[in-house]
Amino acid sequence: MSRMTAPKNRNEAADHNHATAYWTVGRGKGELREEELPEPKANEALVRTLYSGISKGTELLVHGGHVPESVAGTMRAPHQEGDFPSPVKYGYLSVGVVEEGPADWQGKKVFCLHPHQDRYVVPLADLTQIPDGVPPRRAVLTGMVETALNALWEAGPRLGDRVAVVGGGLLGGTLATLLRKFPLQRLELVDVDPAKEKTAKALKIGFAQPGAAQNDCDIVFHCSATSEGLRRSLQLAGDEARVIELSWFGDSPVSVPLGEDFHARRLSITASQVGVVARARRHRRSTAERLDLAVHLLQDPAFDLFLSPDTSFTELPRTMEALSKDSGGNSCHVVRYPEG
Numbered sequence: 001m002s003r004m005t006a007p008k009n010r011n012e013a014a015d016h017n018h019a020t021a022y023w024t025v026g027r028g029k030g031e032l033r034e035e036e037l038p039e040p041k042a043n044e045a046l047v048r049t050l051y052s053g054i055s056k057g058t059e060l061l062v063h064g065g066h067v068p069e070s071v072a073g074t075m076r077a078p079h080q081e082g083d084f085p086s087p088v089k090y091g092y093l094s095v096g097v098v099e100e101g102p103a104d105w106q107g108k109k110v111f112c113l114h115p116h117q118d119r120y121v122v123p124l125a126d127l128t129q130i131p132d133g134v135p136p137r138r139a140v141l142t143g144m145v146e147t148a149l150n151a152l153w154e155a156g157p158r159l160g161d162r163v164a165v166v167g168g169g170l171l172g173g174t175l176a177t178l179l180r181k182f183p184l185q186r187l188e189l190v191d192v193d194p195a196k197e198k199t200a201k202a203l204k205i206g207f208a209q210p211g212a213a214q215n216d217c218d219i220v221f222h223c224s225a226t227s228e229g230l231r232r233s234l235q236l237a238g239d240e241a242r243v244i245e246l247s248w249f250g251d252s253p254v255s256v257p258l259g260e261d262f263h264a265r266r267l268s269i270t271a272s273q274v275g276v277v278a279r280a281r282r283h284r285r286s287t288a289e290r291l292d293l294a295v296h297l298l299q300d301p302a303f304d305l306f307l308s309p310d311t312s313f314t315e316l317p318r319t320m321e322a323l324s325k326d327s328g329g330n331s332c333h334v335v336r337y338p339e340g
Contacts, residue, residue, distance in 0.1 A: 021117035022316045025087045027065035028324055030317045040121050045101030047127070050109075052116045052313075053093035053140030054333035056170060056323060057225060058248055062090045063320050066250035074275065078113040079122065091115035093332070095130065095139045111142040111295055116316060118337050128291045133299040137310075141174065141303055141332055146274060146294040147246070148175040153278035153285075154270060155219050155244045162186040164217045166210075166233045167224030168196035169330045170306055171246055173203075175221055177302050180205050188214055190232070191224070199330060202305055223247060227255040234260075234267055242268045310336040 019037050024030050040046050054060075058075075061067060065085035067075055072084045082088035094114040098105045101124065109130040114120055130139045148171065157163060161184050165176045168191035176189050180203050188206040189196065190213045200207035208214065210228075216238040222230050225247035233243045234257065256269075272278070277285050285293075308331040311319050316335060323333060 019117050019119040020313075021089050021115060021120075022091070022313075022320075023082070023087050023089050024063050024065075024085075024320075027085065028063060028321065029086075030063065030320050032314070032317065037119060037121055040100050042102075043125075044121055044123050045098045045105055045110075045127060046119065046121050047094075047096040047110060047112060047114075048099045048339070049094055049096040049118050049120070049313075049337045050136050050339075051095045051140050051310075051337065052091060052114075052335045053143075054091075054116075054320070054323065054335065055093060055144070056333065059091060060320075060324055061248070061250040062088065063324055066252070068251045077115065078126065079115060079120070081115075089115045089117070093140045093143045094120075095136045095142075097136075098127070109136050109139070111139050111291070113143060116313070116335060118313060125288070128288070128295055131296055131299065134295060137334060138298050138301075138303055138307065139295060140334060141298060141306060142291065142295045143274075144170060144174045144306075144332060145178070145297050145303070146291055147171060147272075148178055149290060149294050149297070150274050150278050151175060151221060151244055151246055151272040152178060153281045154272045155221070155242065156280060157182050157184065157219060159183050160185045161218040162214070162216060162238070163219050163221070164188045164190055164213060164233070164236050165221045165223060166190045166213075166229050166236070167222065167226075167247070168193070168199060168207075169223060170332050172221070172223035173199055173306055173330045174303070175223065175246070176200070176203060176205060177300065177305075178297065186214065186217075190236070196330065199305060203302060217241060219244065221246060225249055230254065230269075231257050234262060234269075237265075237267050240266045240268075242270055244270050244272050246272050306331050308333045310334045313337045 067084040077092045092113040094112045110127040189200045197207040210232045220233045220243045222233040
């Protein structure tokens with residue numbers, strides 16, 4: 001573990017030997033802590049952060065102390081420090097610029113699955129270079145696109161399929177943005193919030209509130225993280241169709257209506273989790289290749305729909321507290337760093 005103390009001032013915390021990171025220190029509480037940085041080794045780089053993103057689903061469950069003990073090991077982020085429930089340094093949507101490292105890496109804009117921290121040293125293998133056509137701010141969505149991409153590999157949509165995405169939040173919206181490029185017969189975004197129709201119109205896809213959604217779908221992607229959404233997803237699925245479950249419920253109980261026509265219609269619920277490459281591509285794509293594809297897909301400017309206005313890294317403890325009280329909307333909350 002790195003030594004952790006409260007930063008005395010911004011100038012002291014900003015030099016290359018020190019970093020400032022966000023830690024969850026109790027249920028619903030977070031703070032900025034200073035820590036020492038090691039010197040980069042030959043296969044490592046020092047990254048100065050430009051932006052990071054807050055995933056309002058998983059990160060807010062961590063912030064609230066809702067990670068079940070049974071999956072605490074599975075839910076560890078790649079560069080997490082500490083253990084659930086707290087104190088823990090958690091996060092995985094970080095974009096920065098390489099300040100120290102091999103000559104061919106210096107100055108490169110990169111994405112990393114790293115917690116919220118203004119500088120960090122990581123192996124080069126953990127960095128994904130951002131192509132010129134992707135603005136660094138948009139690149140914070142790389143982890144979300146990777147999750148959606150993995151679900152698409154899991155589901156394998158086919159020509160002429162009828163598809164519904166239930167839950168029009170950040171993940172559902174990101175998934176719909178990718179799906180709109182597929183040659184489907186029908187694509188519908190389903191959400192209880194009528195304001196999500198604005199997102200669907202911008203993407204030029206269909207929208208419906210749950211009661212009006214079209215059924216007999218070949219694939220239903222469930223992203224609402226609610227029992228009601230899962231129930232409706234099963235109702236929208238056609239006979240022998242699959243529901244791809246992308247929600248993570250934390251320690252919240254979930255009611256699944258298996259006593260209705262689930263068995264009679266031979267429906268399936270498939271879990272999709274980004275921790276491993278989907279089975280259909282597991283022997284042909286590495287996680288690094290999946291991340292590289294995800295960041296290249298972000299050349300589509302439609303993804304800007306899912307970025308919030310920036311807030312300052314120095315305000316992150318208050319930002320997390322505010323989001324825990326009201327996490328509405330379908331955007332990734334963008335955190336801007338000094339000089340970002």
